[in-house]
Structures are given as C-alpha cells and as structure tokens.
Amino acid sequence: MSQADDTVMVHNATAPADDMAPLPRIDFLYLSEPDMIRAGVTDMAACIDAIEDMFALLWRGDYRMAGGNNNSHGAIVMFPDESPFPDMPTSTVDRRFMAMPAYLGGQFRTAGMKWYGSNIANRDKGLPRSILTFVLNDADTGAPLAFMSANLLSAYRTGAVPGVGARHLARPDSKVIGILGPGVMARTSLQAFMATCPQIETIKVMGRGRANLDAFTAWVAETYPQLTVRTVETAEEIVRDSDIVTFCASVATGDPSIYPTVRREWVAPGTFLAMPAPCNIDDGMAAPDIRKVLDNTGLYEAYLEELPVPRHRFVPAVGVKFLDLVEEGTLDKASLEDLGAIVAGDTPGRTHDDEIIILSVGGMAVEDVAWGTIVYRNALRDGIGVKLNLWDAPALR
Incomplete structure (x- = not known):
C-alpha cells in the first residue's frame, strides 16, 4: 500500500466541520497571546459558562486528571535551597516547574496540558511571576490540536x-x-x-x-x-x-x-x-x-x-x-x-x-482544558492563529 493510499480523513464530531484533516499528516494551531485575545479568552461571561459545564462533568465523573487517583493537581519540579551544581537553580519563594494534564468529556472531549515555569524574581525583569503555555490534544489520536499562550487562559479560568x-x-x-x-x-x-x-x-x-x-x-x-x-x-x-x-x-x-x-x-x-x-x-x-x-x-x-x-x-x-x-x-x-x-x-x-x-x-487542569477548547474552536471558526505542521507523515511508525 502506498503512503497516499494510507492517508484517511477523520473528523472529531465535537469540533467544527473545518477541523477535518487527512491522516497521517498532522497540523496544529499556534495561538499567541494576541491571538488568544482575538479568540475570546478574556470573555469572562462565556468562560463562566464553560467552567460551569465543566463542574457538572466533574460531578458525573466524565474527566481524568493526573495520578493513579485521576485527581492529582499535577506534577511539580522543585529546586533545593543549596546545590552542588553551579548551573542548577536554587529555591526561591515561588520557583518551580509544573505540568497539569487532564481529559474532559461532555461537549469538550479533548485532552490537554498546561506547562509553566515560575519564579517570583521574574518581576524584576518585567516578566510575570509564571510563564504559561498550554497544549490541546485530540482525545482519540493524541495529536496536538493547538499550542497556546496560557497566562490569560489560566487567569480567566481561575477567576x-x-x-x-x-x-x-x-x-x-x-x-x-x-x-x-x-x-x-x-x-x-x-x-x-x-x-x-x-x-x-x-x-x-x-x-x-x-x-x-x-x-x-x-x-x-x-x-x-x-x-x-x-x-x-x-x-x-x-x-x-x-x-x-x-x-x-x-x-x-x-x-x-x-x-x-x-x-x-x-x-x-x-x-x-x-x-x-x-x-x-x-x-x-x-x-x-x-x-x-x-x-x-x-x-x-x-x-x-x-x-x-x-x-x-x-x-x-x-x-x-x-x-x-x-x-x-x-x-x-x-x-x-x-x-x-x-x-x-x-x-x-x-x-x-x-x-x-x-x-x-x-x-x-480540567479548567484549562475546558476554556482552552472553547477558545481553540473560536479561533478555528474565525481563522485566528498560525497553522503549523508536525509532519506530513511520521518518519517512525
């Protein structure tokens, strides 16, 4: 069978119709912070509605988070107060790296992970204390759907x-x-x-x-x-x-x-x-x-x-x-x-x-998945963001 013969069309029923794409080619959307704003990340009324829907799904059990209990906040990397390695960061009040993965069902049916680094000393450099990104994935294939700037995503879902x-x-x-x-x-x-x-x-x-x-x-x-x-x-x-x-x-x-x-x-x-x-x-x-x-x-x-x-x-x-x-x-x-x-x-x-x-x-993490999914679908609908290619066909499979 040729590579062309091996290419099929798939569609996530919960996503917009234009999200159809041939497999094994994988494209995903990059959304910068200005793109996120254009796609509605600061629409608090809509965010509240999405998070309210998420809470009903949590109560029904239609979700997964990290850990064997499926409820862990995430995985964290901390640093020591003192280190024998000159290039290893040492502890401050708020220095850490954190990964927060989740799957959410219902109208969302996506998975995703917020990844961020945090250091309170960032403020002296004109940066936010934490710098956050979020990747959204297709829950069936695991393929990336979007890579997003996530400081606003996280702030609005928290509020x-x-x-x-x-x-x-x-x-x-x-x-x-x-x-x-x-x-x-x-x-x-x-x-x-x-x-x-x-x-x-x-x-x-x-x-x-x-x-x-x-x-x-x-x-x-x-x-x-x-x-x-x-x-x-x-x-x-x-x-x-x-x-x-x-x-x-x-x-x-x-x-x-x-x-x-x-x-x-x-x-x-x-x-x-x-x-x-x-x-x-x-x-x-x-x-x-x-x-x-x-x-x-x-x-x-x-x-x-x-x-x-x-x-x-x-x-x-x-x-x-x-x-x-x-x-x-x-x-x-x-x-x-x-x-x-x-x-x-x-x-x-x-x-x-x-x-x-x-x-x-x-x-x-399910909060990021809920609001990130809505913002991603807004961006698809309105032609916002930059389409990036992961591969036309995987080199190894």
Whole structure:
C-alpha cells in the first residue's frame, strides 16, 4: 500500500466541520497571546459558562486528571535551597516547574496540558511571576490540536471558578466585595463577580504595595467606572460588612499561621467567601453552621494520598485545612459539600439570605482544558492563529 493510499480523513464530531484533516499528516494551531485575545479568552461571561459545564462533568465523573487517583493537581519540579551544581537553580519563594494534564468529556472531549515555569524574581525583569503555555490534544489520536499562550487562559479560568460559585452561592443582591491582594487573580475574580452579581457597588481592597493598589484602583476605574473603591489596612476590614469576600494574595507556603485568616466574628450573615489563594480559618469558621464547599472533592482526597499531615503546610487552599480538621476529628467530613453537585442540582445552592458559605478553589487542569477548547474552536471558526505542521507523515511508525 502506498503512503497516499494510507492517508484517511477523520473528523472529531465535537469540533467544527473545518477541523477535518487527512491522516497521517498532522497540523496544529499556534495561538499567541494576541491571538488568544482575538479568540475570546478574556470573555469572562462565556468562560463562566464553560467552567460551569465543566463542574457538572466533574460531578458525573466524565474527566481524568493526573495520578493513579485521576485527581492529582499535577506534577511539580522543585529546586533545593543549596546545590552542588553551579548551573542548577536554587529555591526561591515561588520557583518551580509544573505540568497539569487532564481529559474532559461532555461537549469538550479533548485532552490537554498546561506547562509553566515560575519564579517570583521574574518581576524584576518585567516578566510575570509564571510563564504559561498550554497544549490541546485530540482525545482519540493524541495529536496536538493547538499550542497556546496560557497566562490569560489560566487567569480567566481561575477567576471564573469564584464566578460559578457566586452564581449559585452568593446573594444575587450582593453589593460589597472585599478583596485581599490586588493582583491578576483579583481582577479576573472581580470580573466574574460582576458577571454574576450585577448589583455590586463597592470594592474594598487591601494590598502590600502602593504600586499594586494604585494599578488595581486605576483598572477598576477604567473597567467599572460605576464602582466605588476603598483601600483598607487589615483583613478584618476586608471581611467585615462584605457580601462577597475573596483572598487573592500570594503567600509563602509552609506555615499556615501566616496565611490570611478569616475569623468568625468578622463575618456577617449571608456572606459568600471564595478563596482561590492561601487562606486559614479560626475555630468559629470550622463550626457546623458555616457551609464548606470544595471545588472538587476528588482533588482534596488526592492530597490525602500524596502529602503528609498536616497537609495545609504544603497546599494553602482552605479546603486542605478542612481535610486536616477532619483528620483531627474536629470536623465531620460529611459536612463538606461539592461545587459540582451544586451545579448539577444534586445539592442545593444558597437556601436563605443568612447562610455563610466558604468555597475552596484549588485550581485544576480540567479548567484549562475546558476554556482552552472553547477558545481553540473560536479561533478555528474565525481563522485566528498560525497553522503549523508536525509532519506530513511520521518518519517512525
């Protein structure tokens, strides 16, 4: 049989019709950051819808992530404090490489992996702390569909999770948001809250540096001129009298006592707290009358297998604190709820105006696959990006 005879046409039924291509030739799409913007990566309302669909699939089990448990956050490369090798990087507050692979079913039916390097010293070079890329693959053949710039992809899918939470768990008439940490995560979380709770009027913000606070305030004034922004000095002021609270500040891991902490006495009835960054709670917030929601129970159960106790030292998500409290015997595991179950309708969302609800946001590779797939299909539809060739035919097979 000739090579030409060996060429067949395939089509992924979930992809646009123009995604048909002859095999064994493989082409894929390269999407730069400007391409990603043109393809809609910053469309927060659409991102929230995609991530909401993803949560329903998680609850049904139509997904896979890393590890034997299929729920691992990913694989990480860390560096030593001291090295005998002169060219090996040494540890900083946030130096690592990380790979986050996943498969997602439903309307997506794709696989993908986010790969990034991170170093807090990047900021001194005019770079983001983390530099991210994402590869999207056909779930059947494993062939690459796209290679993407992923800083915006990751930022928007992260912000969309608190938005999904707010859609189901915040009071629709919420007016005041308290934000700890005025960085990128704060911006995308605010965009998500504005998309789901349009009656918001006031933002309280706290940050460590004047420059970041000024930049955030200027961005809010330009993006949401109808909002009032107040700078405050303490976590207590962030939490008190806020309808929605989110902690978005980076903190060194290892000592939970230095993580930003929510104290029960600060929290007004009806508050929704969405925590995508380091967070701790006092004993009052561990009480049974506070609803505690995990973004994916399986993710936290994977940490139970992978990390020594107490795990909150290594993973600063408040959901890991919940699991540590379960192991200590001070919290009933049955009291922990799952956001996917709420999205799917198997568990109720907010049931009355006075409920206090705290959502742990751990970050998952399936989020990148969900939003990356939608952005990729937008790019195909609109002719965005550069088509690159992997091979016309593989040299080895």
